Amino acid sequence: MPALETNAARILPAVERAIAELRRGAAVIIQRGGGHAALIQASETASPQALGNLRLIGNAEPCLLLTARRAAAIGIKEATPLIDTTEVIAFALDDMSPDAVSYLADPVHDPLGINLRHDNFLTTDVPEVLARNAVALTKLSSLLPAALFVNLPDDSCDQIAKEHNLLIVSAEDIASYRSTAAYSLKKVASARIPLEVAEKTTVVAFRPREGGVEHLALVIGDPEAGKPVLVRLHSECFTGDLLGSLRCDCGDQLRGAIKLMDETGGGILLYLSQEGRGIGLMNKLRAYELQDRGADTSDANELVGFDPDERIYTPAAEMLRQLGFGEVRLLTNNPEKVTALIESGIEVIETVPHHFPSNGHNDFYLKTKARRFGHTL
Numbered sequence: 001m002p003a004l005e006t007n008a009a010r011i012l013p014a015v016e017r018a019i020a021e022l023r024r025g026a027a028v029i030i031q032r033g034g035g036h037a038a039l040i041q042a043s044e045t046a047s048p049q050a051l052g053n054l055r056l057i058g059n060a061e062p063c064l065l066l067t068a069r070r071a072a073a074i075g076i077k078e079a080t081p082l083i084d085t086t087e088v089i090a091f092a093l094d095d096m097s098p099d100a101v102s103y104l105a106d107p108v109h110d111p112l113g114i115n116l117r118h119d120n121f122l123t124t125d126v127p128e129v130l131a132r133n134a135v136a137l138t139k140l141s142s143l144l145p146a147a148l149f150v151n152l153p154d155d156s157c158d159q160i161a162k163e164h165n166l167l168i169v170s171a172e173d174i175a176s177y178r179s180t181a182a183y184s185l186k187k188v189a190s191a192r193i194p195l196e197v198a199e200k201t202t203v204v205a206f207r208p209r210e211g212g213v214e215h216l217a218l219v220i221g222d223p224e225a226g227k228p229v230l231v232r233l234h235s236e237c238f239t240g241d242l243l244g245s246l247r248c249d250c251g252d253q254l255r256g257a258i259k260l261m262d263e264t265g266g267g268i269l270l271y272l273s274q275e276g277r278g279i280g281l282m283n284k285l286r287a288y289e290l291q292d293r294g295a296d297t298s299d300a301n302e303l304v305g306f307d308p309d310e311r312i313y314t315p316a317a318e319m320l321r322q323l324g325f326g327e328v329r330l331l332t333n334n335p336e337k338v339t340a341l342i343e344s345g346i347e348v349i350e351t352v353p354h355h356f357p358s359n360g361h362n363d364f365y366l367k368t369k370a371r372r373f374g375h376t377l
Helices: 003-023 048-058 068-073 098-105 128-140 157-164 171-183 238-242 250-263 281-292 297-304 314-323 335-343 363-373
Strands: 028-031 037-042 063-067 088-092 146-152 167-170 185-192 201-208 215-221 229-235 266-272 327-331 347-352
Touching: 003 028, 003 037, 003 128, 003 167, 003 171, 028 128, 028 157, 028 171, 037 048, 037 128, 048 098, 048 146, 063 068, 063 098, 063 128, 068 088, 068 297, 088 128, 098 146, 128 146, 128 171, 157 167, 167 171, 171 185, 171 314, 185 314, 201 314, 215 250, 215 314, 229 250, 238 250, 250 266, 266 314, 281 297, 314 335, 327 335, 335 347
Parallel strands: 028 167, 229 266, 229 327, 327 347
Antiparallel strands: 028 037, 037 146, 063 088, 063 146, 185 201, 201 215, 215 266
């Protein structure tokens, strides 16, 4: 079996199981090479029982891992990032209540009068690799990017897992999950689906062979193999694409791209499963609440604890290769998409502008895209 398939067969099911455990409110053990391990749980599912279980199993007081972006949002200006590259800090709970933990991690909670002392911040005894990938796993789970964390003795990981029926996942597998899933995408289904503005459309579904996030390709008209094809990378937007939300321009871009491709002889729209600039629908709704309080799109994502844009475009490049296209005319206003495709081995022959006027509700959003994200509008 080729190395990629061998790795995918190990990595994807293991991380998918860990994601499922976090989402149902369970704890998991993260282990790194060399034997170091930690017990973690998503802060979003914190409860008195959960905190008690972490203390009992780990025989220690849990700490809370936050991104430095989230820490700054709640006034922790003096916090030193535990990890420079990912800006994760560790926060000592000191017997805080689950409600207090929720406030620290969740931007839509009201302040509870928590005393954020400087001596709450830990800079030791929290291994970098474990902390970084604990937060990464919460992101993969589309939960708030914060985790409860307890170090485990190096030689007791397997015993603790067996005794408490806990899943063990490798930190290295978490780190490589997204790239492994992208490169192991396979076509799993294809069907003709006439659309209102493009009757000759075929939808092709892609999924990693060992499970994971699915993406779609809409092949419109008759794109000619061997020639640069008109392509749009469109990240899913439930509110804009399906509900017709006026807060963004996603619905306009989706339907406008399909119409243009049909009128010009063909194209490919890649519908990527990365809602809310990659933070997930629930977190996007949290960010919307923050926008209603005055934050822009970029700041709102940071207040939740994410980077302004968490998306990757490796899956798009892999889908294009499997569809037989290595050269594209990219329908976009986002220069990061151009750079990402080029870095993934797809040649961008031309950038085709793709913008729509404000509808009266999304003017601030469009200005933010230009000012904060560098979109050419």
